[in-house]
Every structure is written in structure tokens, then in C-alpha cells.
């Protein structure tokens with residue numbers, strides 16, 4: 379049974395189509411990334427998943443429970459860490475979590491609450507008022523809140539926006555441990571290096587449509603090329619003919635080239651040598667998810 383099954387889901391707001399025929403199946407135990415630029419429809423999809431918004435067309439189920447017909451069971455299987463910090467300023471951290479447990483009919487949840495507080499580094503803030511916490515601490519409470527009912531499926535909507543490096547790392551370590559323990563994780567983020575490091579499979583959304591849905595490694599292998607930046611001295615007005623089709627960008631003395639493999643660098647260097655152009659610096663890197671994301675988002679016809 380898939381953890382999440384989204385079938386032909388569309389969501390319109392008046393004449394505006396926020397989601398356009400989205401179908402997606404996420405297996406149990408996956409670490410899945412939902413990527414896309416601002417306004418692509420990620421949060422709308424998560425809202426449909428958690429029952430905050432209702433799809434205009436199509437169906438969604440979480441752990442086999444339809445999110446509309448079987449709302450309670452579907453919601454119980456799901457923990458959502460929202461993008462925005464939503465909290466009651468009159469509660470302290472522990473009260474917030476006890477209250478959230480109550481939503482799910484859980485009365486004796488203290489041992490689990492203590493454990494989550496500990497795992498998220500919130501134990502010494504348990505009695506602090508929500509409004510007295512820093513943004514990062516509030517973010518941790520949002521994560522804790524999503525976990526009070528031990529959901530098998532956890533959705534994190536940009537959990538690291540505005541979060542410092544240390545918290546980001548500890549948050550990911552915790553989320554990874556949840557994934558290792560069998561939880562299904564769905565993540566949206568604009569930090570593509572995080573998605574590249576953590577996720578197994580990736581969906582890219584653009585204007586409400588899925589334009590890529592693939593295993594991360596396969597997606598990365600799609601653009602199997604190397605980028606090499608050369609700092610040239612003197613920076614020539616005209617590059618040797620052989621180089622020109624390979625140029626990705628040219629800024630001041632730096633020319634970035636797209637190479638099919640490192641072996642072709644030899645020909646590039648030879649062409650420069652013939653023209654008397656010296657290479658003062660060289661920097662290279664493999665294609666990463668950001669390159670692929672940018673390319674796909676700018677591709678024509680999608």
C-alpha cells in the first residue's frame with residue numbers, strides 16, 4: 379500500500395488553476411522531495427493532502443484512507459509541519475503539545491512528548507511561553523506538534539526557511555532518523571542541496587503541473603556533464619572557435635564551459651595555448667540538482 383496516492387488532482391481558485399491534473403504515488407518509507415518555484419502549487423498540494431483545502435477534481439489517500447471520505451483516519455496518519463509559524467501565544471511549549479495531542483484524542487501522551495522535546499532540543503524550553511521563543515525554536519515546536527500522534531507519514535513544508543545552520547543540521551539528523559525508523563517523509567524546500575543530499579525521489583512542479591518525477595540519481599544522471607570555469611589571461615575578445623559552442627556563461631575574465639567529460643579539457647587547453655591565452659585559474663564541478671532545476675524550469679514547452 380502506498381503511503382500517499384494522489385490521482386488526477388486539480389485545484390482551482392475561481393479561474394486560476396493552482397494544481398493541474400497532478401498524479402503521484404509515494405511509497406511507504408520513502409524520503410520524497412516536492413520542488414518548484416514560488417507559486418508552483420506545493421503548499422496547495424499539501425493543503426489538499428491534509429484536508430485544509432479540497433481538491434476540485436481527483437482523489438488523494440494517505441495510508442489507504444481517502445482524505446475527504448475518510449478524513450479522520452487520513453489525518454491521523456499524517457503529520458504536517460506547516461510553512462508558516464502558527465501557534466497560540468498564551469500557551470507554553472508543553473501545553474501546546476498536550477493540546478495538540480487532545481486533537482487526536484490522546485490523553486496520556488507525556489512520555490512521548492518528553493521524548494520529542496528531548497530529540498528536538500526543546501526540553502529546557504518546555505515551560506517557556508510560545509511568544510517568548512526565537513523563530514528557530516518556534517520552528518522546532520512546529521515539528522514537535524506534527525509528531526505528537528506518531529504519524530507514519532510526515533510532510534515538511536519548507537521547514538528550514540530562516541533557520542540557522544546548526545538547527546538545520548540537527549533537524550535533518552532527526553528527520554533522517556525518523557525516516558530510518560520507517561516514517562515516510564515528504565519535503566518541500568528551496569534549498570536544493572538539501573533535497574539532493576536527503577531525498578531518494580523528486581517531483582518538480584511548475585505552474586501546478588508535474589514536469590519531472592524521478593529517482594534523484596537518475597535525474598542527476600540526465601545531465602551528465604561537467605562544468606569548468608577558466609580564468610583567462612589576457613581575457614580574449616574572441617574565444618577560439620572550438621570553445622564557443624561550449625560556453626555557458628562569461629563574466630569578466632571567467633569563462634564557464636560545459637564539457638561532456640574531463641578528457642575534452644585537454645582539447646580546450648590546447649586551443650587556448652595555440653592562441654596564446656593563459657589559464658590563470660580553473661574550477662570544476664559536476665552537475666547538481668540546482669542546474670537541473672533551473673534548466674527544467676526554463677525549458678520551453680512545459
Ligand SMILES: Nc1ncnc2c1ncn2[C@@H]1O[C@H](COP(=O)(O)OP(=O)(O)OP(=O)(O)O)[C@@H](O)[C@H]1O
Nearest residue numbers: 391394396414415416417418419420421422423461
Ligand atoms: N486561497 C487561495 N486563493 C487564491 N489563490 C490561491 C490560494 N492559495 C494559493 N493560491 C495561488 O495558488 C498558486 C500556488 O500557491 P502555493 O502556495 O501552493 O505555491 P507554492 O509552490 O507553495 O509556493 P511557495 O514556494 O512560494 O510556498 C499561487 O499562485 C497562489 O497565489
